Amino acid sequence: MTTLLGEYVLPAGEPVWTSTLVDVLAMFDVEEKAARQALARTAAEGWLSPDRVGRRVRWQLTPPGRRLLAEGAERIYGFGSGDRHWDGRWLVLLVSVPESMRDLRHKLRTRLNWAGFGSPTAGVWVTPHPGAEADAKLILDELDLSTQAMSFLANYGALGQERDMVTSAWNLSEVADRYESFIDEFAALDPRTPDAILRAQTLLVHEWRRFPFLDPQLPNELLPPRWSGTRATAVFNDKHLHWREPAQQRWTELASS
Structure with missing residues (x-):
């Protein structure tokens, strides 16, 4: 719907x-x-x-x-096509919610994930997008957690490996598998009738709108080689543009009949 x-x-x-x-x-x-x-x-x-x-x-x-x-719509249609330039800085957010407050913990996790944050360890949230601090503040304000939180901008230090932190914070293998499934489903799809095009376009957008919840849009330096999200983005943009006009036309016909 x-x-x-x-x-x-x-x-x-x-x-x-x-x-x-x-x-x-x-x-x-x-x-x-x-x-x-x-x-x-x-x-x-x-x-x-x-x-x-x-x-x-x-x-x-x-x-x-x-x-x-x-x-x-702004987030879904522009997702995956933005500038991947990165200055190496991390936004680090420290916020702890007691285990007993499970509903609040779930809301915090869901909303910070949507904002692109990952959690490498309990109570610590990170993102390579410093501008996301405004989103984090809004989320914490709405959940009444701002007074319990701290935020920092920092470069990764000499201890440990940055990619290991990324692996702990986000399950990129699962995201890559989802991208591969998306490519398999839509790359070769070629609907010919008006109803088939409308159906294909709707399914295309319906599946693509899941990825902002899954993919934190990491800089290229932090992504695995041959990242499948790059090709999936190209498939989405190509198919959506190709099917958009006939799908809209079929919708108009159905809506006015």
Whole structure:
């Protein structure tokens, strides 16, 4: 549902009928009941508001929904294509949450992972992107942990190996495997019909939007040789550009029928 809203409803800027969302989700073997439940949950979260027209209902994005989807789209579509230049500095964040506060620990871990941080040891979070300090502060403020945290900017010292720290902080082998699976699924995919292109484009974006949670976008100096993320990014950008216009056109046809 989120992928459909971000890829088609947001750029169209028009309300969408319940039947359109149900019919498109059926292309992915989502049953009507499950589709309507997903729609209800999305509305309950404040992303959509209903507008009844006779016996039919159409949905429009709320201002918070548009903002969240726009922010997500900016990160998803630009992911993997940024500048990898690095000055060698690390942002180090020290924050400790008691084991007894498991829910808070989970929220902190999830949100810092999303912001690109890795944890080489308990209570220590690192990223080669010093600019992420603003994101870290926002996260810690919202979780009421700022008074318990400390941050530093530093270069790696003489003890130990920098790559060993990277290996401890992030599971790059797992990320590489996910990239390889993405390449295997989409590199040779060549849909020909309008519905097939719409389905392929939606699956492409749906799978790609997972990678900002998985890949910390490390500088080239810290990546394994022949990093599969480079090729996966090229596959995504090429396919998304190639399928975008016909997929959008098919969505418009379905939404207006």
